[in-house]
Amino acid sequence: xxxxxxxxxxxxxxxxxxxxxxxxxxxxxxxxxxxxxxxxxxxxxxxxxxxxxxxxxxxxxxxxxxxxxxxxxxxxxxxxxxxxxxxxxxxxxxxxxxxxxxxxxxxxxx
Amino acid sequence: xxxxxxxxxxxxxxxxxxxxxxxxxxxxxxxxxxxxxxxxxxxxxxxxxxxxxxxxxxxxxxxxxxxxxxxxxxxxxxxxxxxxxxxxxxxxxxxxxxxxxxxxxxxxxxxxxx
Numbered sequence: 192x193x194x195x196x197x198x199x200x201x202x203x204x205x206x207x208x209x210x211x212x213x214x215x216x217x218x219x220x221x222x223x224x225x226x227x228x229x230x231x232x233x234x235x236x237x238x239x240x241x242x243x244x245x246x247x248x249x250x251x252x253x254x255x256x257x258x259x260x261x262x263x264x265x266x267x268x269x270x271x272x273x274x275x276x277x278x279x280x281x282x283x284x285x286x287x288x289x290x291x292x293x294x295x296x297x298x299x300x301x
Numbered sequence: 302x303x304x305x306x307x308x309x310x311x312x313x314x315x316x317x318x319x320x321x322x323x324x325x326x327x328x329x330x331x332x333x334x335x336x337x338x339x340x341x342x343x344x345x346x347x348x349x350x351x352x353x354x355x356x357x358x359x360x361x362x363x364x365x366x367x368x369x370x371x372x373x374x375x376x377x378x379x380x381x382x383x384x385x386x387x388x389x390x391x392x393x394x395x396x397x398x399x400x401x402x403x404x405x406x407x408x409x410x411x412x413x414x415x
C-alpha cells in the first residue's frame with residue numbers, strides 16, 4: 192500500500208458544482224497535513240493546512256479523519272480558475288517523512 | 302512573501318555531464334529540500350537539509366549529491382547525468398524544525414538529458 196494515495200482523476204465538473212477529493216494515508220503516526228494546488232507546469236503552492244477540527248477558507252473546506260486515516264478537500268461553487276491538480280501532503284513526524292500524494296486533477300468546465 | 306528561486310527554468314545536458322542546480326531562498330528558512338516530479342509518480346524527495354552543511358538522504362538519492370554551504374543556498378549535483386534523470390526538479394524551503402510548517406517551492410527546473 193502506498194503511504195499516501197489519491198485518486199488521479201480527472202474530475203470533470205461543471206462550473207458551480209461542488210466537488211470533493213479524498214486522500215488516504217497509511218502512517219497512523221502522521222502529524223500534520225496539507226493540501227497544495229499545482230497548476231500545469233508550475234510549482235505546488237499551499238492551498239490550506241488541515242487541522243483536526245477542520246479548516247474552512249471561503250469555498251474550500253479541509254477535514255481530517257484520523258480514525259479512518261484520510262483527509263478530504265471540498266470545493267463549493269467551482270470556478271474555471273479552480274482547474275488544477277490538488278496534492279495532499281502528509282508529514283509523518285521527522286524531516287524525512289514528508290510524503291506527497293500523486294495528485295488529483297480537477298477540470299472545471301463551462 | 303517567501304521567495305524561492307532556482308537558477309534555470311529549462312536545462313538541456315548530455316549524458317555523462319556534471320550538472321549543478323542551484324536554489325536560493327530569502328526567508329532564512331532552516332530546512333531545504335530537493336524533489337523530482339515525474340508523471341504518475343508525484344514528487345519524490347531526493348535530499349533535504351536542516352542546517353548549513355547538514356544533509357539527509359531522501360527516498361531516491363542515488364546518482365545525486367547536494368551541498369549547503371550557506372543557509373540560503375542549497376545545490377543539487379548530478380555527478381554524471383543519465384537519461385533517466387530527465388525530470389522536473391523542484392526545490393523547497395521550510396521554516397523551523399517542526400513539520401507543522403508548510404513548504405515553499407521554487408518555480409522548478411525542467412532538465413532534459415540527451
